[in-house]
Each structure stands twice: as structure tokens, then as C-alpha cells.
Amino acid sequence: MDIWQKLYQAAKVEYHPQDVTPFIYAHNVVSALEAADGQIFVGFCIESCSGVLDLCAERVAALNMYVNSGQTQIKRIIAFRDQAPSGSGSGxxxxxxxxxxxxxxxxxxxLEFMVDYQKRQTITLNELMPNWWGNERYQSAKQK
Structure with missing residues (x-):
């Protein structure tokens, strides 16, 4: 079983859409990530009737990683609804x-995002954000 299969299986367990309260809906998008040390952490989407309070599955997985291990670096992530990413923007x-x-x-x-699970096609965060505004701040922090 390759790492993408492991991530898919870990995330898939969390897929069971449900109303948590009359205001909150969860588990309709799931995610699993591999941290820098190889540990796998999962997350699921939490949506409220006030969109600004929503938390995406990827952020919940990243928060789970940080809370439970103190890590901030991620190697790869998979996110999906009822089936693995299949290209065309899914995932x-x-x-x-x-x-x-x-x-x-x-x-x-x-970090790599799974774009197409069957083809094992990925894309990096840098490819999605090539000219990110925060690069200068990271560089300034290093110089202090």
C-alpha cells in the first residue's frame, strides 16, 4: 500500500456527513495529511450557518497535526467528498x-496535494501560489 492509499483510507473513515446541531454540518469533506515525520493526521469539514465560522477539512487536519505533535511541516494532503480526487479541480x-x-x-x-488519485497526479502548494505575498516576511524573519 503506497502513502496515498494510506492517506485515502485514513480520510475515508471520517466521511459520514451529519448534522451536529441545527446550525452545524460536518464530515461532508474529509482530509488526511502526512506530517514531516511520517505521521498521518485526519480532518473533516465543519460548516456552520455562518460561513465565516466554517473550517475546511485540510485546516482541521493541519490543526490536528499541530495540537497532537507540535509539527507544522506537511509532506502531502488528500481531500475529498464521497470519492477520491479525480482531476478537474476535485481535491x-x-x-x-x-x-x-x-x-x-x-x-x-x-507539500503535494492529490489532484487525481487514480493517476497519482499531484500539485505542490508553491505551484498553486507561485508569487505568494508572505515570502518577504519569511525572509525578513530569517535575517533577525
Whole structure:
């Protein structure tokens, strides 16, 4: 079993869409990531009736990683609804997730997102955000 199969299987367990309360819906998008040390962490989407309170599966997985291991660097992520990513934008992170993951650790620019599970096609965060605004801030922090 390759790492992508492991990530898919770990995330798939979390897929069971449900109403948590009359205001919150969860588990309709799931994610699993591989941290820098090889540990796997999962997350699921949590949506509220106030969109600004929503948390995407990728961010929940990243928070799970940080809370449970203190790590911030991610090697790879898979995210999906009821089936593995199959190209055409499925599995792609939203802008908020892209931004959060880039801010979490500058090395995350090399993390891979699964684009097409069957073809094992991936894309890096850096390819999604080639001219990220925060590069200068990371460089300034290194010089201090």
C-alpha cells in the first residue's frame, strides 16, 4: 500500500456527513495529511450557518497535526467528498486553506496535494501560489 492509499483510507473513515446541531454540518469533506515525520493526521469539514465560522477539512487536519505533535511541516494532503480526487479541480484546497498552510510553515510550499488519485497526479502548494505575498516576511524573519 503506497502513502496515498494510506492517506485515502485514513480520510475515508471520517466521511459520514451529519448534522451536529441545527446550525452545524460536518464530515461532508474529509482530509488526511502526512506530517514531516511520517505521521498521518485526519480532518473533516465543519460548516456552520455562518460561513465565516466554517473550517475546511485540510485546516482541521493541519490543526490536528499541530495540537497532537507540535509539527507544522506537511509532506502531502488528500481531500475529498464521497470519492477520491479525480482531476478537474476535485481535491483542490480553497484559498483560505492555501493561505493557512503557507503561513503555517514556509516549507509547506513543497507539500503535494492529490489532484487525481487514480493517476497519482499531484500539485505542490508553491505551484498553486507561485508569487505568494508572505515570502518577504519569511525572509525578513530569517535575517533577525
Amino acid at each position: 483542490m484546497p480553497c484559498g483560505a486553506c492555501r493561505e493557512y498552510l503557507m503561513q503555517l510553515d514556509e516549507r509547506n510550499r513543497n
